[in-house]
Amino acid sequence: MEKKKIVVCDHIHEKGLEILKNEQDIEVVNAADVPKGESLYKVVSDADIVITRSPTPVDEPFLEAAKNLKAIVRAGVGVDNVDIDGCSRRGIIVMNVPTANTIAAVELTMAHMLSCVRSFPYAHNQLKLERIWKRENWLGTELKGKKLGIIGFGNIGSRVGIRAKAFEMDVITYDPYIPPEKATDLGIKYTTNFDDILACDIITIHTPKNKETINMIDRDEIAKMKDGVILINCARGGLYNEEALYEGLKSGKIRFAGIDVFAKEPATDNKLLELDNIIVTPHLGANTIESQEKIATQAAQAAIEAARGSSYPNALNLPIKEDEIPPFVRPYLELSQKIGFLAAQVNKGAFKSIKVVTEGEIGEYLKSLTTFVVVGALKESLGEAVNYVNAEFVAKERGIDIINKTQPNTSGYKNKITVKLTTDKDVIEISGTIFEESVQRIVEINNFAIDVEPKGKMILFKNTDVPGVIGQVGMILAKHNINIADFRLGRDQHGQALAVIIVDDDVSKETLKELSNLEACISVHYAIL
Template sequence: MSKKKIVVCDHIHQKGIELLEKEKDIELVNAADIPKGEPLYETVSDADVVITRSSTDVDEPFLNAAKKLKAIVRAGVGVDNVDIEGCSRRGIIVMNVPTANTIAAVELTIAHMLGCMRAFPYAHNQLKLERIWKRENWIGNELKGKKLGIIGFGNIGSRVGVRALAFGMDVIAYDPYISPSKATDLGVKYTTNFDDILACDVITIHTPKTKETINMIDREEIAKMKDGVVLINCARGGLYNEDALYDGLKSGKIKFAGIDVFAKEPATDNKLLELDNVTVTPHLGANTVESQERIATQAATQAIEAARGVSYPNALNLPIKEDEIPPFVKPYLELTQKIGFLAAQVNKGAIKSIKVFAEGEIGDFLKSLTTFAVVGALKESLGEAINYVNAEFVAKERDISISYEKKSNISGYKNKIAVKLTTDKDVIEIGGTIFEENVQRIVEINNFALDVEPKGKMIFFRNTDVPGVIGDVGMILAKNNINIADFRLGRDEHGQALAVIIVDDDVDKKTISELAALKACISVHYAVI
């Protein structure tokens, strides 16, 4: 039996190397010290699986060289250095190791919290480096009795909450994509009002980095916070607007900030480093011996399973091999995922159920369609944490009901799919089809017949069907310098209309609020695909 070749491109903990070495059907090449570029390309040319960290760019030259590659394991969470789309086109499975550093990130968050409250780094430096003993300079604050606001209550945020409770803190969580019981069962208060978080003494953020969460804390949010607030970010750079954070710290509005991650790294010239009320670390969330060992052993195990073709844990993509499915299926899979993603943006809230319907031949692939729908719907809240392998598990963990149904072909389309998304707020059902030359179209939204390409920046505006609405909407968009690229309208038998407006420019909260204030408006939502 020929051995499967696994190449380790970057340094990982020795325990991972040892796991790979002891497998008799695996040929291990430890290429961590081989120069990047051509020497490494030559090494991976006949690899079945590679393990990488952040030092190796899995880009087009790398992929062109690795002609036999079946899978990539990113030993860590972030996959910014991996061309996932390029891998998918080549049928290469991309996996990461998303939970191995959970405890390390949780404890670093607590460390920053304590560091900020007691100014430990500065007291340490004054005594050790300057040899000055001035206790009166370092009057801190206790965590006990302070209100902690947690933004994002997943694996890390929830564990931070439990530990904060042990310090005697009053903990409140904001996460519109979970059931409130996920927080309240742990003794943590739950809120749907973001202003409740902004009123806290200490605020920590634990969300993925998505279009919704970038600059989630900006000048407007900081202005609403209490004077002397403490902010923590050990999640992703860019969740706090760094210019606004700098100004808030300099003015004293923010008493202290604990920052492990930056919008641009390495952050050796970041202006936040100039301030004396910031504790900073160089992206150390996963940097513990225990975490590094878990990352290495989990990455090695995943690589072995992938090399043998046994399983692909934490796969971030799903390779579509043209010879295994009819050609017409792939665009429907893509369309179903887009519709799920769109539905979750329009119908924000804790998802209760996802149901997929299909008419025509495409109905024979309902299970695969449903997986894509679930990934799309959960991607809005989980970002890169959701994938085609863990989708159903994550849905079950969140008490989301998943189902599908093949229906009689009565719509007039040769094939049609629809995703029905139910949250604690509302229900939305979006249907679509594929026309000639793989043209994707949304053809129905909650019984409103439309013809919309699922692409770009989209405003969904539902209103009572009265004269002048289109003009009013156009005037508000024009006033806010937003150009309309396309305007699609559907009407029903109950005196209502639904417009899907494709625009060229970003739409801010102010514009949405102005549209919502129109007398005829029933609901308005903004989504981007």
């Protein structure tokens, strides 16, 4: 019997190693103590599967060395150290272990919350290190009756809410990507107005890190908060702007902060450490015995299943196999995901349904196309939590209807895919096709005929079709030093027009607000593909 070789590149709990060693068809190599670089490259040169953690960079040199690699298991949630695109090009499946540390992260959040209201670390240090007994220095507050704002109500945020309710806190959550009943069924208030969160006594964030959530709490948001607010971040570094956080803590606007994660780690020289109203931990979200054991055992099991080819739990990418997918289908898969991603950026809200309709022979691959659409749509809000394996399950769990069908080809295009995304706010329908061999094009948005490449930074500007609008839009963009790379216009029979403007520069909220204030403007959205 030929054994599959699994190399463990970093330290994992012994239980995980035991699982691997007990499999007769698996050869396990524990390379956790092998120096990174050339020494490790020799070990992984004939590996079928590798298990890694954050210390091992799975970059181009690593992948170039691991010629036989079929799959990578990241023992944990974050995959910042893995070149996923590089893996995909080589047909290597990347998996992670996304839920093993849920309870650990939840309890750490509560620990930070309690530490902030009672100053436990500082009181401890004064007594233990300085041998000073001054109870009057440490007058705290109680969690009971305080209003807690939770940003992001997924696996971790929702469990924080449940525990906060047990402390008799008044809990409210902001998460535009969940149905309100997910919160209200737990006795937790749900809001679509972010200012409701900013008015809370304590705020904690539990979102993925993406373009929408980076610097989600910045100077403007802190200015709106009540004096003496407490901020907690045990999710991802960079969700709070650290400069703004520092200023808020320094001025006393923010009474206390509990921070486990930083924009740059290790954060030994971060100036936040200078302050005496912040409680910090060195990214301990997953650091419990139970969590580490779960991570190791789940990673080991995933590696074994991948080695045998039986399944790829929590796969973050999907290699295209030459013998299963015709070449003409590949660009449609990519286009489908882009359309789903674009639709979710334009039509923000709690998803109700995702409908995928195909015309032409591409319809034979409707199921695969639907999976890519759903991944694209959910990536906007869930980031790494959604993948090609769990996409439709995650959608179902969130009460999202997935509808797909083929229909006769009446559009004039050889093949066409249409995605209709319905949220509690609006409906958007986007169609696309492929020209020549792989030229991707969006050809219709909400019945406006358009011809635009789904790539880059784009403004979608809908307006009443009157003279002078294009000039006004151009002037506003010029005022903000935003260069227009492409401008595509669609018109309908009802006196309305839709412009898709491709720009070279980032577009600020201020710019979008100015555009929305134009008299002819019906709606304006910004998306990045």
